[in-house]
Amino acid sequence: MSWAAHEFENYFIQKHTGARVSFLAIVLGTFAPDLFTKYFVYASDNPAKFHRGWPGVGFTHSLIFGFVFAVIILAITKSRSWALGILIGQWAHVLTDFADTAGTMPFFPFSIEPVTISMWKHAAAEGRYGDAAAYYSSLGGVWDFFWFAMVLFFAWRTLRPAYFRSVVVPADPKVWGWLHRKFKLTDSGLFLIYVGFFFYGLGRMTSWFLYARFGARTPFQPVWGGPNYILGNDLSDAGPLEVVIRTSIGGVFFALFLWLCWVLFVRRLWERGIDPPAVQRGEGLRIAFVTESDDPGLKPGPAPPVHGYAQDGPPPAGATPG
Amino acid sequence: MTRRFLPFVLALVVYAVLGVVLKSFVLNWVIGPLFLLLALDVIPRAFGAPPLFTLPPAEAPAEDSPIS
Numbered sequence: 001m002s003w004a005a006h007e008f009e010n011y012f013i014q015k016h017t018g019a020r021v022s023f024l025a026i027v028l029g030t031f032a033p034d035l036f037t038k039y040f041v042y043a044s045d046n047p048a049k050f051h052r053g054w055p056g057v058g059f060t061h062s063l064i065f066g067f068v069f070a071v072i073i074l075a076i077t078k079s080r081s082w083a084l085g086i087l088i089g090q091w092a093h094v095l096t097d098f099a100d101t102a103g104t105m106p107f108f109p110f111s112i113e114p115v116t117i118s119m120w121k122h123a124a125a126e127g128r129y130g131d132a133a134a135y136y137s138s139l140g141g142v143w144d145f146f147w148f149a150m151v152l153f154f155a156w157r158t159l160r161p162a163y164f165r166s167v168v169v170p171a172d173p174k175v176w177g178w179l180h181r182k183f184k185l186t187d188s189g190l191f192l193i194y195v196g197f198f199f200y201g202l203g204r205m206t207s208w209f210l211y212a213r214f215g216a217r218t219p220f221q222p223v224w225g226g227p228n229y230i231l232g233n234d235l236s237d238a239g240p241l242e243v244v245i246r247t248s249i250g251g252v253f254f255a256l257f258l259w260l261c262w263v264l265f266v267r268r269l270w271e272r273g274i275d276p277p278a279v280q281r282g283e284g285l286r287i288a289f290v291t292e293s294d295d296p297g298l299k300p301g302p303a304p305p306v307h308g309y310a311q312d313g314p315p316p317a318g319a320t321p322g
Numbered sequence: 323m324t325r326r327f328l329p330f331v332l333a334l335v336v337y338a339v340l341g342v343v344l345k346s347f348v349l350n351w352v353i354g355p356l357f358l359l360l361a362l363d364v365i366p367r368a369f370g371a372p373p374l375f376t377l378p379p380a381e382a383p384a385e386d387s388p389i390s
Contacts, residue, residue, distance in 0.1 A: 038351075129345060161377050188377045189363045196358040203334055204354065207341025215342060 001051070001122065002096050003135055003208060006030045007201030008147035009092050014168070015155040017088065018290040019279050022172040025073075025082040027197055029089020032069060033060040033097075042131070047124035048233035052102040054112045061097055062108035063254065066090030071266055080273040080281070081171055084288045099143060101225070101232045110257070111250025113243055114235045118225050119143065122233040130230075132208040133216035138226040141212075144205045151198065159198060164191050170278035329374040333361045 010026050017026070037057040044050035052058040059065055066087050074083035097104045103116025120143070123134035135141060157163050169176050169190075176190055185193070212218050221227040238246070281287045337357050340349055353360065362374040 039347075128347075162380075165380055185359075186363070186373075186376075188373060188375055189359055191377055192359040192363055192375065193356070196355055199330070199334065199337075199358045200354045203337040203341065203357065204350065206334065207338040210338060210342050211345065215345075 001034070001100060001102075001124070001131075001135070002140065002143060003132065004144040004201035004205040005096055005147040006034075006093055007197050007204075008144070008151050009096065010089070010197055011151045011158045012147070012155045013088055013092060014158050016289050017084075019167050019171040019276070020081060020084070020281060020288055020290055021088060022079070022081040022085040022175070023168050023194065024172060024175055025079075025085025026089040026092075029066060029069070029086040029091075030093045032086070032090050033065065033093045036060065041124050042128050048102040048122045049235060051124060052097070052104055052114060052122070053235045054105065054108065058105050058112075058114075059108050061094050061104040063091055063094055063106050064108060064257075066094070067258065067261075071261070071269065074266075074269045074273055078273050080270065080275050080287075081279065083273070088288060100140065101234050103235065107247060107250030107254040110253035111246050113238060113246040113250070115243060115247055116234075118232075118234070120226060121230055123227075123230055125233060126230060129211070129216065133212040133218045134227050134230055136205075136209045136212040137218045137220050137222075137229075139222050139224065141205070141209055142222050144201070148202065148205065159195055161191055164194050168194060171276060173276055173278075329362050330358070333358055336361065 007030075010023065010030055013026050014021075014023050037051060037060055040057075041047045041051045044056075050056040050058075052061055066089075069090060070083040070087035073086050074080070077083075094104050094106055098106075098115055099117055099119040100122040101116055101118045101120070102122035103114035103118075105112050105114055120138035120140040121134060123131045126134055151158070158167075165187075179185055179190060179193065180187075183189075213220070219227065219229060221229070225232070236243070275281065337354075340346075349357075366373050
């Protein structure tokens with residue numbers, strides 16, 4: 001499992017989706033696989049199997065979980081940007097968790113073969129503190145730092161107030177407006193919520209790394225498959241070829257399943273879905289991903305509404321005029 | 323520039339120290355994502371002090387700005 005990478009990824013995804021996807025939905029999507037399961041994982045007899053395998057709650061780390069979650073959100077809210085955010089965020093979590101020894105079952109239930117590159121050991125069997133110490137003694141901690149650096153070097157603009165005002169808020173004016181009205185938050189408070197997830201990842205990375213070095217005093221072993229002082233938690237004895245074959249078959253069936261769902265009802269739900277006023281969608285991948293040439297929020301142009309979240313209500317106290 | 327980032331650095335130090343000392347599930351999973359909001363905005367205002375962070379005024383985008 002990843003401890004802070006999931007928080008950093010949100011901003012990297014945000015950079016590539018712009019105003020077409022809700023940032024808060026991306027966050028909920030990346031949190032979703034662990035949100036309902038993590039608390040119970042450490043109490044389990046076989047944490048790795050329970051967390052990622054089947055029988056267990058490993059289906060939360062499959063692509064179909066994100067798909068079903070996104071379709072339910074689309075059906076209930078009609079919001080395309082929320083459905084896409086949930087889908088992309090949850091799928092990013094599944095792909096990130098490939099890296100530990102327990103892996104994930106991306107094409108569950110069509111394949112229950114865990115897919116992993118065994119970069120570091122899944123260490124939930126060590127308990128919560130032992131898990132944290134092991135993670136930040138392995139390449140897992142390096143993985144977190146890698147995503148932290150990726151955001152700082154390639155997506156730093158997403159952390160700026162101007163980006164928040166011109167891209168993030170117009171992508172989701174209703175929810176930011178609701179947060180503003182319900183909790184009487186100023187525009188500064190809303191911005192602190194937005195960058196708070198980045199801060200949260202940095203804070204967790206820092207404190208658990210310090211705990212590993214000076215509290216648990218575990219040896220720092222950033223080697224492939226480390227740390228070496230604990231046992232591995234591989235969920236499958238299958239060889240690489242077997243994994244590729246089973247996963248490929250599962251992938252084909254999963255793709256067919258998605259197509260069938262699209263034809264039967266998802267397309268209807270999508271077509272009756274609605275977008276925020278500022279969003280224009282293209283075809284294919286352009287429904288979600290943007291380039292600087294086709295996103296008005298990313299290229300020079302007329303100033304967008306500064307307080308888009310205030311569309312349904314008065315400007316927040318302390319807000320500055322645009 | 324330094325003054326603008328100082329509250330964030332202080333909040334990070336406080337969060338990291340609390341994290342190492344308490345190792346709390348609540349701090350880690352419940353308060354964590356909202357810690358910045360609580361530390362820099364909600365708690366100071368609850369005590370009648372000004373928030374430790376306020377957004378700079380919005381400016382009209384420069385022609386060569388990558389972000390409008």
